[in-house]
Amino acid sequence: MTNRRKNAFLGRSLLTTRLVAVALLGGGFAAALPPVAAMAQEYRFSQVKIEGNDTIEAATILAYAKIARGSSVSAAQLNDAYQRLQGSGLFEKVDLVPQGGTLVIRVQEFPTVNVVSFEGNKVLKDEILAGEVKTQPRKVYSPATVEADAAAIVKGYADAGRVNVRVDPKVIKRDNNRVDVVFEVKEGFVSEVERISFTGNSAYSDRRLRDVLQTKQAGLLHRLIQRDNFVADRVDLDRQLLTDFYRSRGYPDVQVTGVSSEMARDREGFFMTFNIREGQQYHFGKITTVSEVSELDAKDFEKLAKIREGVIYSPNAIDLAITRMEETALRKGANFVRVDPRITRDPKTQTLNVEFALVRGQRLFVERIDIEGNTTTLDSVIRREFHTVEGDPFNAREIRNSAERIRALGFFTKADVNTRQGSGPDQVIVDVNVEEQPTGSLTLGASYGASQGFGVNVGVQEANFLGRGQYLGVQVGTTSGTSSSSLDFIEPYLFGRDLKMRYHMWYDTSENDNSDYSTRMQGLSPSIEFPLAQNSRLELRYTFSRDKLYDVTAYDPDPDGDSTTSDAVGSSPILSREEGQYDTSSLGYTYTWDTRRTGIDPRYGFTFRFSQDYAGLGGDVTAVTSTALLRGERKVWNEEVTLRAELEGGMVNPTGDTQLTILDRFSGNGKIRGFEPNGYGPRDTGAPNKDALGGKYFAALRMESEFPIGIPEEYGVTGGLFWDIGSVWGLEDKAGATGTVDDSMHLRSAVGFSVFWRSAIGPLRLNFSKAIKKEDYDKEQNFDLTISTQF
Template sequence: MTNRLQGAKPTAKTRRLGHRARVLATTTFLAVAAPIAFVGAPVLAQSYSFQKVVIEGNERVEPETILGFAAIGKGQSLGAGALNDAYQRLQGSGLFQSVELIPRGATLTIKVQEFPTVNVVDFEGNKALKDEILSTVVKTQPRRIFSPALVEADAAAIAQGYAEAGRLNVRVDPKVIKRSGNRVDVVFEIKEGAVSEVNRITFTGNRSYSDRRLRDVLGTKQAGILHRLIQRDNFVADRVALDRQMLLDFYRSRGYPDVEVTGVSSEMTRDREGFFMTFNIREGQQYHFGTTTVVSEVSELDAADFEGLIKIRDGAIYSPAALDYAVTRMEEVALRQGANFVRVDPRITRDPRTQTLNVEFALVRGQRVFVERIDIEGNTTTLDSVVRREFNTVEGDPFNPREIRNSAERIRALGFFSKADVESRQGSSADQVVVDVNVEEQPTGSLSFGASYGASQGFGVNASLEESNFLGRGQYLGVSIGTTADNQSNSIDFIEPHLLGRDLKGRIRLWYNTSESDSTDFDTKMYGISPSIEFPIARNSRLELRYTWASNELSGVTSQADAVADADIDDNYWSSWALEQEEGKRDSSAIGYTYTYDTRRTGIDPRYGFTFRLSQDLYGLGGDVEALKTTALLRAERKVFHEDVILRAELEGGAIAARGGTALTILDRFSGNGKIRGFESYGYGPRDNAANNEDAMGGKYFAALRLESEFPVGLPEEYGIHGGLFFDAGSVWGLDNTGGGATGGNEIDDGFNLRTAVGFSVFWDSALGPLRLNFSKALQKEDYDLEQSFDLTISTKF
């Protein structure tokens, strides 16, 4: 907010503010004009030559400074015009409240009255914007020379700041209080007025998408019952242009190239405390891609080499992103083949009869222009290198406008800047270009406090400190501390996104977790460290390589003999014989990788996204464990019914296989926690049926299918409340040893016993943070499973 307020220009509504400052400026002008008019009359027809200049009235300004502004030399012949010029220079210096030139023979007397200095700048009546914010808006500062014009401009800037916060009825009255020693106090009296809210947002001309769906697109929201908790329902005039562009981008990405927002009407209510907004839309027709071809107008490039780079299916819905990706791929290949100054022009011809767009990608020779230099301004904390590394272009490279635009998008995607403008201008010669990067920084750190509640875990709190631009180097540092009634989790995470100056993400993670759970008859302590590197292998694919060292300890196991011998222990309650064998501490050392393919952010069609992730860790590079652990996840998301409903499907599974005679423990196996809703932690899977407490044992394998839908529930969308239905199915199974207790035989059921559950969810993007309530019912389960019919999670940031 602070950066947005700096340099604000007064609007028509704010020009009427600062009345008292204008009165003060007018009074000062009259006080100055009267002496010069009086003195100027007798000198109009005379010329002078002064041998002596006497200066009176100055307190802080040195005589030499005054003589420098006057520029009157000893013995110099002067006329009335020269004296007037001297007066104008002195008055224009901004140092004096009044100036008087009095010629007496060969002596010129310069009488000045200095502007007072500002003693204190204060704000009264402000509640919505604190003093800390307003002090960065005004340019009048203590211990500086008082300027009535500057005070008036400050009043207008304060009013503009309130207008951006949705308070258009603000009144700002500057007061000047005289103090001894030619000092003044400047006090801005503020009457904030009520917030100007957006009472209603409507659309005209929209046939393909409902008003509800389009309102979701806008950054501005309309007020409702909970308007006190919703900040985006304030009317901000500067936000209208952004909302307009967001609507255009929404339609164009869905196949409407001719869409127009012909007008935006913002009508103030009669009480002047709200607005009615209407967006007039002309959708046009939805188009699909027709035929796509490539032609080359560059002799050394063969069009056939580029046809396979189009990757646009005939009949697919038109998308500007699809064109941009195809052009980028072709230009990259042209550069690799050594053809500089080549650009790809997509030439589009439309067929209104079939509503298709035929695209001809033309390889053409562009103008020979080079990048002379890249200038970066506005970054006070962030290092230049952090911005510069988002450019694939360096000084001396051929100028590629598309690459410069892509670099600008990457800079904005960093999240370090509230504004990032990248423009080019002609350099020192016609074949040179200077790239100007102007940014405005924004806060990148957050201190978060959260709360959670689960039927099995109870109430929990957590705190985390995150900085995504650590020391201005673009690094990420996160510290997290969490606790529930039974568990504690602590972690430190550090990420260097450009290790060695390349697109190579370096990461190191440390953790320390403990648990003393009543739902399982054992305690755990786990800590470790995992350094890793991650790099791209394709547009949507990344690969992470890592090393993990961990120490896991299982304790608190009660044997049957201890239960019988100790009178304080219920002799009908003891741990599984399997847990007795697994008790103790073990260290592990592993190398692993994770391959990720994700189209959710870079996909062409914004209506659906696809994610695939495969991870493997090989244990045995030292330590006490030799095993191979594999997990995989397949996720898909689709928006249907004019994108009002979101459908999600996830298929996840994993397996761990022991090697070298290693006996896996419950801390190595899968627990199924969070995989299937409707069951408690360690609530399903292999269980020792012979043990009196039926201890959960975990399993070597797990599989889970999760189907979910999210949809509106009829409430205004600005409340952020949606409903959902889900169906989960899966199991945890498989043990190396299922018998051998006191009675021998097969005591543990480790078979694949399918569990299913259904339920509904309530999602709420509340002012306190994202909140989710799950109400579930297990349909298919075993008699020993532990159900959980309700779960609530909530987190908040301050």
Template sequence: MLASFAKRSSVAMFLGLTALSPAAVAPSYAQSYAFNNVEIQGAQRIEAATILSYLGVNRGETIAAGALNDGYQRLIGSGLFESVELLPQGNKLVIKVQEHPTVNVVSVEGNRRVKDEAFEPFLKTTPRRVYSPTVAEQDAQTIVEIYQAQGRLAAQVQPKIIRRSNNRVDVVFEVTEGKTVEVERLSFVNNRAFSDRRLRRVLETKQAGLLRAFIRADSYVPERIELDKRVLTDFYLSRGYVDFKVLSATSEFSRERDAFFVTFSVQEGQQFKLGNITTTTDQPEVNADEFAAASQLRTGQIYSPNIIENTIARMERLALQKGLNFIRVEPVVTRNARTRTLDIELVVTRGPRIIVERIDIEGNATTLDKVVRSQFRIAEGDPFNPREIREAAERVRALGFFTTADVQTRQGSAPDRVVVDVDLEEAPTGSLSFGGAYSLENGFGVNISYTQRNFLGRGQFLKLAFGNTSDTSTFALNFAEPRFLGRDVRFGLDASYSESEEASSALFDTKTFIFRPSIEFPISENGRIGLRAFVESNEMLNAESDSSQIIKNEVARGQQTGVGAGLTYSFDSRRTGLNPNAGILFRASADLGGFGTDYEYFKAEALARAQTKVLNDQVTLSATFEGGMVQGLDTGGVSRFTDRFHLGPSKLRGFATNGLGPRDLISTNQDALGGNYYAVARLEAEFPLGIPEEYGITGGLFLDAGALWGLDDTLGGSIDDDSHFRSSIGASIFWRTPIGPLRLNYSRVLEKQTYDIENEFELTISSQF
């Protein structure tokens, strides 16, 4: 199409220059013209004045042939016309033009892998606008780039036009998609501290494996390789390798030219630890010892930019609390090559007096400005802090509401003023999911849910869910406002209703309703407190005639509706990420409930979990300790089945749901009754199996131990509710699939009671620490 356009333009230029050439042999630049009349032919949308302004011809004015030719070139270069002819006829100039047609329809054909909706926001050729061959070529290149981002480097796009009546055209982008170019092998050169397998887990680019038809990460994308360079650098720096460099990242085509071999050449250097830590200042109002106490740096720690940044942020926040504006903390690093340590001097000084003039936010068509501004700890008129701007940019990106979030600063209306520009591009935040499930206990089931992570552009979370199996139906509503009243306070509202009929895990039916508002707020860098109130209604009904007498007695108590309140404290060291190889999670909760029912209770639970990586991050070790208790507040109250704890494979592997704990062995069905107390310990290791990393398969071993005990009513001592110890050992297969991380457990019970019910095999969604 461009070739034909160039051909027409060159012909028009030839005709124009021929018409301008005089009959004499004299050079054309010596020829001059004076036109008393100008006639324009073919113009429909373009005004005559516009054409003459480009041409530069005034009536009666003498113009040289060279100047007239320059005007001709300006008309062609304006992009308004397909062709232009200048025909001097004595003192009359005839200008023949053919305007570019109007775009009637724009379509993309031949695209099977990418939907039209993916192109539409980026195409500049649109209906009811003047067609431009240059813009069409740019649009064709845009479509090619979209395909290349998915690894289809051989994609080709040819723009074509179909002429219609009234000077209109249909624009068609003909696409030849080509095959996806995959990454056949990712390898590394000069890496000694970490294996190829470990480093491949860090990269965004993945090798092609069994699931190459579903996993887009194994497609070769040059931009992703550049990102991987930065990711590798961050990985090594966070582990003390301060001299690390990515020397090169080479990509070679396979012989069949359908895959790439990508090789990263790296220079690791030596691992450094922290040496002497000092805090100094030249500001008389600053107490160096007080600021040093806020430091989290310790001699012997492995160096990481994160721990330095975290300590500086803590010190600068301390300065703000003391009313010391423009205070900056600058780290001075002294390298000790012999001992492989870094001495850190934290210099508390006063920075330049620069004020934030304003924060400009653009690109957020749906998300409200206040949602983005809430991620900034500074406002207009506050002292400018570059580190806080960087951290705010990371918080904006972490929201997950935007595909891109670029935060830059520029000088404001004066040298001591700064404007913060936030350029955003919004991403989809809602999802509607349909799913099915099957289990041996509950049979087939269906799940439908709608989730919106940025409800009405306010940054709120909303989820509506419905689940149904052969014997259970559940409705749930979850709502959360993360910035309640504009503060770092999370307000939540949870409501659910469920019914079970003849459930296999209990020989009675249940109806349960819960309504629970809550708030959560930080009390320290890693600690948070949650407060909640709740209304809870439970009804046990339709017990089987041969059920345990305890179950029958609890069913006879009818529907119980009561209110209560509780609190939760959590400590999560993963919030700061100071140690990339380890993390600690502690959570404790307490509830007072049942007010308005025949059983008022105090319930408490606690969980402590620690995880670390060893053997150059190849093996992940974790330990979890968990326990709980429920205790009546008066001597007359007796807990019910729905109040007590029930252990299953999620807490103690190797045992079925309601497979352990106090059990009525006198009843025909030997019903499981649950317990008022439980304690569980789980030890686990995850390690590679030697299978190529791109398949996402690793192995694990685990050891679980625990007990479930305690009843308020033992039918006169006929039920054994002692704290019998149970334990199991087993192996796991972890598989990272496109539908989520799956886990297959095989368990072997080591210690149990004769009436316990075992569960050797279990397929679950793998939980992440």
């Protein structure tokens, strides 16, 4: 029997049952009265008898019926009892039969589910589908639940891009009142997004706007890229992403008026069109501040806006200004103060004048914060993202900011924060409803470099260790002749404050396959990091390391004793003198200023980092190591071209009687493209292998651009040009093999072209470079390929 016929049969049975019950009530108890009068009478049952129940207890049935022996019962109440029993989902059929002073409740139970199985599914495995359905073995069969389960399976396939899937539930009767439930799945084909287009956009190209969307067009690797599948629920997110993109760039009136999603004739693809009304781009005009709160002076808040007249309008700039002003008001002891931005337009000059008004808000307090949905994550991990606690004045903006911080944790697929009326008119309850997602991962990686060859990386990470919001990671990697391993543990909120504690350990080795020596470096470094201001943080650390330089091939200028040096062998005598094991104990700090995440204009960002480490708290090394980095990035030409620049430098100065070794000095690794690792810098030109020795100082300027090269953006391929310039120099011990050690500051420079590919197997980069300024003994590297993937 099909589901439709079965449901129709059940409907007719239920209607017949109800009519029989009413007829019996009218005929058995009030034969001499009109039907209306009979329905209005009350009855008493001295006994309630239950028939037909097999697995369900009589007490459960009486609990649903709510009919007590000896109490007055009207016909309407009997009808309500029938509705409750039928609505419980436990019974296929219910009859209420009055027999004198006895009420007989006759039921026919739904069968018990014996087996739940899936047929025809290939894309989504049984384990995934079993998690979508609520029908379970050894539980009561419910037709409504089975229909809901079929709909849930359809939705799961729709999220995977298969909108034309069909799911037919089948019920197979077994003995002992049992049934097997089989979901027959016809998966159909994946419905991919074949084309995404836009109408009404003039400020930004289709290519740039496609980068904003989470949905992507089907490309060459469409079988591997899941984001090119059409998912209806993703459309609203894409509309919001487009709106936010325009508004953050000075278009306050932008509207995504509609999204057209048309299915292709073969039902295997969709054509999406976003209709955009951009409006005009506005700049900030006059910025003023007024106070309607007697104890607050507007002059104390004017400088907190930090918005310059003439810059492109950004709602983020207004939000940051409001946050600074409201926090300042709280520090001054003024509660319930709200900052209202009053914006007036000047269409002629396309400017927005903003007046920040300090006004007295409604007196509301946070009664409590209720958290639901977290089964692994501790409440304290979520609660610490609130800067408001129970009893504090209610601030709607702070609650919204707290919700954003909870979502940014990455622990939840959903994090909704809402408010409702509390126990009193001045009380507010904050409800937090989260849905957890997996936070642990096993990473198996492969890498390739022209100098180091192929490598394998294995890592285990847990971002929410034991539900405490802590990070635990173990990494192991190896390439030709080298190996590295590390362990990291991070507590982001030590003592319940914005105080990050990190514990880092490492063990690295390199064999002398590509050099005349081997190294082993191991150590540990605990650190504490805390904020100094909105964009700046300070890290304090202690580092202990035990490094060893060994297997140095001794220099022999005349191995065959013929009084000639043409057959000399071995490494530089400098390295031989530095061979040994060294313990280093140091205290250090790092100051970081970063605007990439909190900057007002999303088109550019800056980073500045300065570090110093003071070695000499015991150990064999006493030195001061200082490094600095300034990085800038800006998007130009309608944000289709990205410009990047990095200026980096450092120095290590020995103190006391310390003699620095190659383990302490800087090398050229990764600082300038176009050269091999240790391919430039101070060198013993008289040694047989012209050994690179590293230097006390380094400086590097790296400039790069990234731009489209005409390949459709869905393939994720872009091009780039770069120019690097820099040097490594400075030695203390200059007594080389023949006294010819060059440690001067010779600038090196290289130019090149890069191909970036955001491939399905990981980010890939190909560098083609040419050194345009170098020394004769430098070692070039004209091509380099780097791949890193997770699988």
